[in-house]
Amino acid sequence: MQTNSEKNNLSLEDFQSVSNQKDLRALIKEKEIPFEKVCNKLQYSLELEQLQVEMVKLQQWASKTKQRIAIIFEGRDAAGKGGSIRRFMEHLNPRSMRLVALNKPTEVEQGQWYFRRYIKQLPNPGEIVFFDRSWYNRAVVEPVMGFCNEAQYNQFMIHVPEFEHMLREDGIHIIKFWFSITKDEQQRRFQARLENPVKRWKFSPVDEKGQKLWDKYTHYKEQMFSKTHTSYSPWLVIKTNEKYTARLESLRYVLSLFNYDRKGEANVSLLPNPNVVVRYFRSSHKFDY
Numbered sequence: 001m002q003t004n005s006e007k008n009n010l011s012l013e014d015f016q017s018v019s020n021q022k023d024l025r026a027l028i029k030e031k032e033i034p035f036e037k038v039c040n041k042l043q044y045s046l047e048l049e050q051l052q053v054e055m056v057k058l059q060q061w062a063s064k065t066k067q068r069i070a071i072i073f074e075g076r077d078a079a080g081k082g083g084s085i086r087r088f089m090e091h092l093n094p095r096s097m098r099l100v101a102l103n104k105p106t107e108v109e110q111g112q113w114y115f116r117r118y119i120k121q122l123p124n125p126g127e128i129v130f131f132d133r134s135w136y137n138r139a140v141v142e143p144v145m146g147f148c149n150e151a152q153y154n155q156f157m158i159h160v161p162e163f164e165h166m167l168r169e170d171g172i173h174i175i176k177f178w179f180s181i182t183k184d185e186q187q188r189r190f191q192a193r194l195e196n197p198v199k200r201w202k203f204s205p206v207d208e209k210g211q212k213l214w215d216k217y218t219h220y221k222e223q224m225f226s227k228t229h230t231s232y233s234p235w236l237v238i239k240t241n242e243k244y245t246a247r248l249e250s251l252r253y254v255l256s257l258f259n260y261d262r263k264g265e266a267n268v269s270l271l272p273n274p275n276v277v278v279r280y281f282r283s284s285h286k287f288d289y
Contacts, residue, residue: 009033010041044244050268051251052091059128061260063096066125068172071254072134075179076217076288077207078189080243084179085130087247088254092128101132104147114138114156115163122172135160136176139224144216145206157227164233174233175257177250178221178280179240180288183214218288225280235280242276249276 010033018024062069071088073081089097100121109117115135123129133141138156142148148156164174181189190211193203210217229235236253240246252272255263263270 041244044248047248047268048087048251050266051248051255051270052087054255054263054266054268054270055088055251056091056093057262058255058258058260059092059096061258062128063093063126064261067258068123068125069128069175070123070131070167070172071128071175071177072131072136073177073179074133074136074140075177075238075240076181076186077210078186078193078202079179079181080240080246081132081177081179083243084247084250085132088130088251096126097128097130098123099130099132100134114152115159122167135163136224136228139228140217140220143220144213145209157223160228161230161233164228164230168232173257175254176233176235178225178235178237179246180237181240182288183211185241187211221288229280237278237280239276239278245273245276249273253277 010027010031014027014031015024018027061067073085075081085099089099098121102117102121105117118135121129121131135156138148138153139160143150143153167174190203190207193199225235238246238250249272252270255266255270256272
């Protein structure tokens, strides 16, 4: 059974089923979709494809010049991290890129230096690695959920800037994204997961606790920003209530950082929107609205 959100969206199969504008307009009318919404989705699809072409160029340059690039995606549950990572990786050569999404530490790993299991996942020369959550689990999720004690948390917060400074000095490019979502939008996405049979598996007891412990998450998130945002490893906050915009702007930000081959030939803007991609700054201003 189709959900309301599925009914009012055009899929790839829908586009493939039409051959002219008349058929497309008839399909739009049948699905009761506002024409403006279709135009926005078409524009999104066009820009996404062009930005993905640029990501392929970036990967080829990184491989040729032996760059090591680590892109970290952090944020509350349902903020859109996984969807954005998929758009980054969709057309890249799997031989020189990887996705890292680690399970909880094993008993052996729990007795090791906390960073050890992440060090093994860092990019090799010529490789781009995408971290779907990272060592920053210990900065927010673990203390909120009681998965670490206060001494472990405090030690981690002291070590992070030193750890990332060593990585930067060794030539690794570290990009840290925090995907920011409002409480109401998170609840709406949780509900959408529950209503969609193919996405229901994404909803977990931890997700449910996330809403109840919203303020506690906010406290630890702000502590993380304050203590681990540095000039050599800054936090970039991506406003993700509009998930399609967030995907495009996070792609633009990464592409804007590197002078890869044939960058000047891009048919799309590579300058991120400063109203969507915001560098963290220490002030009374709060994210997640």
